[in-house]
Amino acid sequence: KEKVKITKEQQALMKVVVEAYNRHQIPQDVAKKLLQEQYSEEENFLLLTEMATSQVQVLVEFTKNIPGFLSLNHEDQIALLKGSAVEAMFLRSAQVFSRKMPNGHTEVLEERIRKSGISEEFMTPMFNFYKSIGELHMMQEEQALLTAIAILTPDRPYVKDQQAVERLQEPMLDVLRKLCVLQHPQEPQYFARLLGRLTELRTLNHYHAEMLTSWRMNDHKFTPLLCEIWDVE
Numbered sequence: 001k002e003k004v005k006i007t008k009e010q011q012a013l014m015k016v017v018v019e020a021y022n023r024h025q026i027p028q029d030v031a032k033k034l035l036q037e038q039y040s041e042e043e044n045f046l047l048l049t050e051m052a053t054s055q056v057q058v059l060v061e062f063t064k065n066i067p068g069f070l071s072l073n074h075e076d077q078i079a080l081l082k083g084s085a086v087e088a089m090f091l092r093s094a095q096v097f098s099r100k101m102p103n104g105h106t107e108v109l110e111e112r113i114r115k116s117g118i119s120e121e122f123m124t125p126m127f128n129f130y131k132s133i134g135e136l137h138m139m140q141e142e143q144a145l146l147t148a149i150a151i152l153t154p155d156r157p158y159v160k161d162q163q164a165v166e167r168l169q170e171p172m173l174d175v176l177r178k179l180c181v182l183q184h185p186q187e188p189q190y191f192a193r194l195l196g197r198l199t200e201l202r203t204l205n206h207y208h209a210e211m212l213t214s215w216r217m218n219d220h221k222f223t224p225l226l227c228e229i230w231d232v233e
């Protein structure tokens, strides 16, 4: 049984990624608003738009701190951000949702999101994903690395130099694999389960695209940043 050991460089890489990941959380006032007063469907939608917009800003800051990302070809940097924006938001949403919130808060939050004008057929896969992430009880290191791995997916549309992206993604996969072995010795398949969530996450891209179309039908407005990153309007 080879002794799994995280090297000094891998420790350093993990530290940079986790610190960048933790630097931004949902602005407390916004999250509080989502949990408090009664809101109309319209106001819930606006709150989610506000939160999703701040999430994109956070995603860009986080991504810039991924070692090596800024040395990628500029067009490829944009292609990776646009290709992973929805997945990164739902990964982050799942972590917010499954965080030990004071009991009752999760239900209220779920209620708000259900009453925000999002079509029903999108809700089920979204909440199933939140629950499947919650069941993993991921450590913050695992959450941060998994988000970086999702962003550094080489086969996003329009990425030209896929090898350069693979060279950044591989060290992340390697340290996450070692971390899973060390943190979950009784669960040899834990790493595989984490990567399986990335596959489930890709299906949410499809649902999200459908959702955007349905919103545009009943002319819901998004912020310029969301329109830019989601390629709408």
Ligand SMILES: CCOC(=O)c1ccc(NC(=O)c2c3c(nn2-c2ccccc2)CCN(S(=O)(=O)c2cccs2)C3)cc1
Residues within 6 Å of the ligand: 024, 025, 026, 027, 045, 048, 049, 050, 051, 052, 054, 055, 058, 089, 092, 093, 094, 096, 097, 109, 113, 118, 208
């Ligand atoms: C500053 C750092 O920001 C964060 O950490 C952060 C984390 C999570 C979120 N999440 C969300 O905005 C969000 C959305 C949904 N749920 N949900 C959510 C919020 C809290 C907990 C769990 C889930 C469904 C629809 N989308 S949407 O983008 O399609 C949308 C629909 C309508 C207009 S925009 C958004 C935002 C910021």
